[in-house]
Amino acid sequence: MHSNFISIALLGLTVTFGASPSRADQPVAAHAGTLLPTGQWITPTAAAGAAYQPLNPNLKDMPKLPAGYADSEALSPNGKTLLVLTTGYNYVVDAAGKELPKDSTQFVFVFDVSSGRAVQRQVLQVSNSYVGIAFAPDGKSFYVPGAGEDNLHVFTLQGANWVESGTPIALGHKTANGISQQPTATGVAVTGDGKRALVANRYNDSVSVIDLTLRSVIGERDLRPGKNGGVPGTPGGEYPNSIAIVGSTRAYVSSERDRELVVLDISLQVPVILGRIPLQGNPNKMVVSRDGRMLFVASDNADVVSVIDTARNVVTGTVSTIAPNGVLDPNRAKYKGASPNGLTLSPDGNTLYVTDRGTNAVAVVSVAGGIPRLVGLIPTGWSPSDIRVAADGGTLYISNAKSDPGPNPGNCLGYETVPCPVPNSPVTFAPNQYILNLTGSALLSVPTPGADELARLTRQVADNNGFDQERDDDRTIAALRKTIKHVIYIIKENRTYDQILGDLGKGNSDSHLAEFPRTTTPSQHALANNFVALDNFYDTGDVSGNGWPWSTAARESDAGAKMLPPNYAGNGGGGSYDWEGTNRNVNVALTGAARVAADPLAATLDPDTLPGQGNVAAPDGPKGEYQQGYIWNAAQRAGLTVRNYGYFIDLTRYNVAGTPAAALQIPRDRSPYPNSVQSTSANPQLGPVTDVFYRGFDDAYPDFYREREWEREFAGYAANGNLPSLSLVRLMNDHTGNYAAAIDGVNRPDIQVADNDYAVGRLVEAVAKSPFARDTLIFILEDDAQDGPDHVDAHRSTAYVVGPYVKHNTVISTHYTTVNVLRTISDVLGIDHLGIYDANQRPMSDVFDTSNPNWTFTGTASPLLKSTSLPLPKNIQFAAKAKSPRSLAYWVDKTQGMNFAEEDKVDAVLYNKILWAGLMKTDYPTNGGRSLASQVPPMARHKDDDGDDD
Template identity: 25%
Template structure:
C-alpha cells in the first residue's frame, strides 16, 4: 500500500466509533520452545504420554469419543492423535456438513450435509441423522434437529454443496446449491421449523463454457463413442467419461444474496462462471465468466460489487479432442501410450487484468442490478508455482466483508497458505496478507510450514470481529477488526474435527460452528462391555467412512480465548529420549542410510492381523459388533496375509496406529505428504456429478503448498525414486477400457493370479493361470487429459537416476503385484550394482485393493478378492526378502543399514474391533525392535515424519510436524534378524470354493467402471465370499457337505450377498 493510501485509511479508521461486542477476553500465549529443522522431533501428538486403562493399560489413548471421563461425549481423540474438546454445546447432524445459514431471526440453523456415501444409514448416537446428502434444521434454542430432508436412494437426488441462503421472514425459503445436480434447490421452512421442497423445486444452471473447446465439464458425445467395433470393443475412454449424455457440469458452490434479496449470486465451480438468479422469477438472468473453480461469493453493502473467489489452479481439458459438424465429440484422443501429458509445473493464468488462477473476480452491478452485472477486473491472490518450494497454490476460498461505517474490507481465506487476503473495497486496493500461522518453524531450506487450512469466515454485524474456521487446527481464530483493515489475533476457540462453516446470531452474541467430521466414528450404545470386554465401543460393523458431523453453539459473552489450550490440543513438546537411530532433526541418521516405504491398499489392523492374538493379545481380534450390539466372527483376510503376519511378529509393529484418511484419494495425499488440502477434503465426498473434475489423487489443486516428501527431498539434495505412486491423475484409464492393450500387459493376459479349482485345501500346490511373471511395460494406464504429473517426478537425481520408474505400473488392478515386484527388484539390483541407489524409495503395491476392475476381453479370467490380496502379500514378501538379502539392508562393517516402513493408505471396507481407522504399520530394519508392540498413538503422518528425520529433512507441513515420530519402534543395537529366519510365502495358496466363487461372481453386478467405486459393497461381498469358504472348510472337515443344514447356511450367505447387490449403490467411495 502506498503511504498516501495508508494515511487515508488510517484517518478513516480513527474516525470510526467502537462497536459493541461480547466481553471476549484473550489469554496471552506464552513463548514456546523454538522449533527448527534441528529440533523438530520434539513436537509430538498431544496424547503423547497418556494411557488407556484396564485391558489396554500402557497404550496411549485410542481414537474415539468420550475419552476424558468428563461426561462430554464430544470430548475425544481423533485418529490423527489430536484432542478435540469443542467449546460450548455440541450436536450431531448429517454426514460431512460443509455449509450453514441462520434464519434472519436466528431461530433456526440449517446445515447442508454433503456426503454421497451411506444413503439412509442411520447414526448410532442419533438415529434421526442419516447418511447421504441431506439438510438439517436445528432449533437454536433447544439445539435439536427438528426436521431434515434426505437424498432419495433411487434417484441420488437432491445433492448439495456449500452454498445456502435464506429469504423470507417466516415461513422461509432456503436456496441450496445442488453441486453435482447442477441446480439450485428451493426448500420451504415453516415457522415451526419443518422443511419441505418448495415450488418451484429447483432452478437449473446450464454451462457457459463452450462444448467444442475441449472442456471436460461440457461436451456431448457422438454415438460413435458408444459403438463397439468388430471385436466388440468400445473406443478407449477415461474413468468418469460419459459415453451417452456427456457432461453439462456447473456444480453450484458458494452463494450470496443482493442486499434487497432480489438476486442470488452463485459460484459455478464446474463452469468457471457466476450465475445470477432472479429470486422473483426463479430464472437465471445472467452468467459471467470468472476464474477457475469459483468458490465463495460476497456482495458489497450497496450491491454494486460482487466478489468471487477462484479456488482453482488450472484448466481441465481433453488432450486431443475432435468434434463433428454438429459440435458432438467424436474422439477424445489420448496422450502417448502409457504416458501423461508431461511432468511439469501446472499451467496457470496469472497475468493481465483478469487472472483466472487463484484469484478474486470483481463483478460490477451498477445500482445493484444483477441482471446487468459484468466482470470488471480480477486480482491475482496466488503465488508463482515451481517444482520444489511453492508446489501448491494458495486456494482462495471463503469470503467475508468487514464493514465499519463507510469502510468495507473483503477478507478471503487463502486456505493453502494459512493466511487471509485483504482488499479495501473503497479503493479496490489489495493489502498485504494477514498471516494466521499457529507456530513459527525455522526450516533449513527456508520454506514456510503450513497446514491450518483457514476455510470459512463470518464477520460480526458491527464490524469489530472476524471469525476464521481453521480446519487443520480444529479451531476458530478470533480477530479484532475494530480497525477493519488492521486485524489482531485475539485467540482461538476449540472446535470439533475439521470445522467447515460458521454463522453468527443476529445480535453477534452466539457463534455456530459446523464440523465436517465431528468426533469421528460413533460409540455403539448397544455394545455390551461385559460380554466383550476388549471392545472399545467404537462401532465396527461398518468402516472408516461412517462419520457424522456436528455443530457447536458457543456463547461469546465472557468467553476466554485460550490460545495455549487450543494449540495444546494439536501438539505437545517432549524432548526425544533416544536419538541413536532417529535423529532429533537436522542431520540424517548415522545408522540408517536407506529408507523404503511400501504402501498397500485399504485394510484395517484386524483384517490382516486379527488372528494373531497369541502375539498381539487384546490388540488382535476376529470378533466384531453388529449394529444391535450382538457379535460375529469373520477371518477377513488373515488366511492370505501370511507375509504381513510373519513380518509383524518378527519385527516392530504398531498396534495403535491410524490412517489419517477415511478413503483412498485423501489417503494417498497423507501418505506422500502428511497432510491433505482443503480442496481434497471438500471435493472428496461429492464426486458424483463432477464427472472429470473430481480429484483422483494428485491434481494441481490437491498439491499441498510445500508439496510432498519428494519435493522436500529434492530441494534438500536427498535422492529418491518413486515406484507407481502419484501417477494416477484425473482423466486416466486404469484398465477398464477394452481392449486392454493400452494398459499393459504385453502378455495379453489379465495380470492377477487365477487359481486352478480342484478341491478346498490351501496346503496342496495350486496353479497360477493368470500372469504373475511378465515384465511390466509403462505406467499401467492411459491419459486423456492435458494435466501434468507432479513436476519433480519427471526430473533426475544428481546421479542421473530418474525420480520415477517409467516401467512400474500404478493404479491398475489388471496387473499383478508380483509383476510389480519383479520390476522393482530388477531396477533395485541394477542401481545397487551401479552404485546409484537413491536414499529414499517409495513402492506402491495396489492390487490387494480387491477392486475387481477387469477388462471384459476375450482373455479375461475371474478370481476371488482373497486371491488379489494374496497376490499383494506375496509381492510384499518378495520385495522385503530381496531388500533384506541385499548389501544395503545391513552392513556389518559400518553398522549401517535400511529401514522399511509398510502400511496401507486407509482402512476402509474392512473391520476392526478397536477403531475403524486402525491399520497395520510394520517397521523392518536391522535396528527395529524384534517382536515389539508399539503402543504410542501413531498416524500416517508419523511415517512421513520419521522418514524425513532419518533423511535429515525439515518438516514439510503441520501434519508431519504435529505427529509423533516412530523412534519407539527402533533400538540402538543390531537385532540380528536375517531373511533366512523368516518363513516368507512365495505363492498365493488360497483356493476359493465353488460357493465362495459364486458369491464373488456377484461383484460383476457392482459399479467397477473405475478403481475404488462401490468400495463398501465390494468389501461386504468379499467378506461373505470368505464366510462361504470358511463354512465349506468346516463342513468338509466334518464330512457334512451334503447335509441340509450346511446347504441352508450357504443359501443364507448367498441371499445376503444378493441383498448387498440389490441395495442402492453407494457413490464413489474412492
C-alpha cells in the same frame, strides 16, 4: 510451557500468553478429550458453557444414524434462525444392502437461536448439495445449490415452518470442462435487493445468474481469461468456490484452483469481469463487512485470511490463523495445515472468527482499526467448517464436519435394523457400517470468551495440537540418521488391522475378523512377528481420496476434504477425484502439447480447460513452495535422490477399452522393460524420477509383476551402489477387484491379497540380501482402512517397519498414525517436515533398538498362488495349506457391474459384505461375534489434569 510471553489488546482487554501469575496462566482444566487418527486431541467442550450437539436427522428407517460433514452455515438477517448444511456421504442402505433413497440425502438443520441456545426445530432434506447456502435479504427464503444435479433449491417460510418451494431451478448445463466430468453447482449468494441469485458452477468455471421472480437462469459468465478476450490457455477463474456480493452490483468469486478472486459487475443480465485479485493459497469462503468496504477471504494452503479493499479491489493485508505470537515455537511457524475454511464477523464488526479445519480451532482475529491481528484460539470438535455469531454477539455457533467413527463393525450403535447381538452368539449384517456412514457432525455452541478465558482456551488448542511440546532431537532417531541412507516407502490399499493380523496371536487382535489370515498373508504375518506388531496404528485417511494426501503430505486440502463424501457417495452428488495429481481426469502435471502427447484424450479439450499446472488439491511446501508439500519434494529440496514406482500415475488410458478411444488403452505387459511404457506421472516433480515401466493402479495386473520391475532396477542399484535416498513403491493389489479382467489367474480377492503379500515379502527379502541391508529402512502401510471390519476403530490398520535397528519379536502399542510414519521418514533422512501435523508430533522411536543392526528376512508365499499361472521362482517358500473358498465365477457374478477402474469407485458397503460372505461363508458381523461394550478403543482415551494419557 513458554519462557517468553506476549500481551495483546483484545476489545479493550489484555490477553497474555506465557509466564504470568494471572488466572490465565493456571493449568488448563481437565476436559474429556478424544485422540484422533491425525494424532491430535479434540476438546470441544473445553470452553465454559460450551454445548456440543450431534446432528441427527432422525430418519424413520435409521433413527440414530448421524448426518455427516456439516460444511456451511447461514444466519437469518434477524439473527433468530441458523441453518446448517451437510455435504455428507448421502448413501444409506437397509439390512439387505439396498439403498434407501428417501434417507440418502443431504440435510439442512434449522435451529432457533433467538435465545442464544441452539434449539433444533426442523430437518429439511435436499437430494444433493455442495457447500452453498444463503438467505434472502428479507429472511423469508433461503437457497441451496443441488451439486451434481445442476440446480438451485428454494425454501420459503410458511407459518412457523420452512418448506421447499416448487421444483428446483435448473441451471441447464449439459457437460462440464474436463474429461468425463459432470457439472456441480456450489456457492450461492443473493443480491442486496433480493431479486437475483448467483450460483458458482464448480466444473464449468462459470457463474449463473438467476432471476428469483422468474425462477430461471437469465445469464452466465465463464470466468476463464481465454473466454473473455484474454490469451487462450491462460489459467484463471477455475474451480469457483464461493460468492460474495456487495450491494446489488458487485460480486466476488473465489477461484480455488487459480488462487484469485474474480471481480464481477452484476448490474446486467450477463456479468462483466472487472478484474482479478491474486491471493495467497487457495481461497474458499468469504465475508463482507457490514458497510461493504472490506472483504475477508479465507485461504487454505497459505493459512491466511486476506483483507480486500472493495473500493480499490486490492489486498490491504493478510493475517495468519495458525496461532498468536508466543504460542507456537517460531521454528515451527513456517509449517502449514491450519486450513482456514469458514469465517464470520461479530455484530459490531470488530472481531473476525475463522474456523481452522486442520487444527480443530476457531481463530479469533481483531480487525478493529483496519489492522487484522490474531489474538486467540478456541478449541472445537473435529474439522470445524463454518461459524456464525449470535445477534447479540454472545454465542458462537460452530459446525464440526466430522466425528471419530469408532469400531467397524459398530458397537451396537442403535440404528441397526436387527437386534443388538447376544454375546458370543451368531450375528448378522448391520447396515451403514462404512466409515463415511459412521462419521457424524455436530454443532458446537460456545459463549464468546473474555480475555482470560480466551488465553486459557488458546493454550488448550496449543496442547491439543502439540504446539507447546519440546522438540529436541530424539536421540534414537539422531542415531539412526547417522547410519540410515535409504528409505523405501511402500503404500498398499484399504485394509484394516483385524482383517490381516486378527489371527496374529498376540497384541490387540480379533481372530473373528481375519478375512485374510496367516495362510493368505504369511509374509505380513512374518513381518509383524519377526519385527514389530503395531497394534495401535491408525491410518489418518478415511478412504483413498484423503488417504493418499495424508500418506504423502501429512495433510489434506480443504477442497479435497469437502469433496470427498459426495464423490464417494456418487449418487448424483458429483465430484471429481482430484487427490492423486489429476483434476477432472486431466493430467495437470503436464500442459499444452506435453499433456496431449502423454494422453491423446486431452486433444478433445479446448485450450482453456485447466491450462497450466495448477492442482486444486496439492499442498504447498513449508516456505510457500507452490504445490510442493509432498514427502518427495522435501527430499529433493534437501538434495536427496528420489525414485517413484507407481505413486500419482495418470490412469485415464488404463480404462478406455471398449470405448471409441480403445486404441489408446495401455496394455498390461508382464515384462514391459524396455519397450512398453506403462505409466505417465501426474505430478510435475515426480515425472522425471518415475519408472515408466511400472504400472499404476490396476486391479487386473498382479503385484508380482510390479515387484519384478522394481527388482530389475534394484539389481542395477545394488551393482552400482547408487540406491536412491527415497524410493516410493505402490503395491496395490490388496485393494482387490476387477476379477473378470484379471490376468494369470490372480482373479479372486484372497488370491489378489496373497499376490500382494508375496510381492511385499519378496521386496523385503531383496533388500535383506543386498549390500543396502545395513543402511535401509522399509516402511509399509495402507493408505486407508475403509474396506473391512476392525473391532477397535475404523481407522486402525496394519503398518510395518523393517530393517536394521528395528526391534525384534515385539508388540508396540504406542498410538501411532500415518503422520508419525512421515515424521519418522523425514527425521531419519534428515529432511524438513511437511506441515503443521508432522512438525508437531513425535517420530516412532519406540520401534527401534539402536544397538542391533542385524536382520534378515525371507519372503513366504501363500499356497493360494499355486493355482495361478504366475512365473513363480523355483525356490519359492510356501506357507501352510490354503484353499480359496469360492470360484472365479462366484466373484465375477457377485461384483457384476462394479467399477474397479480406479480406487473406491465401487459401492464400498455392498463390496465389503460380498467379501465377507464369500471369504468367511457367514453373515457379516455387527461386532465380531461378541459384545464389545466393555472394550474402550485406545483412541478414546482422556487426559488427566497434567495433560498426560490416563
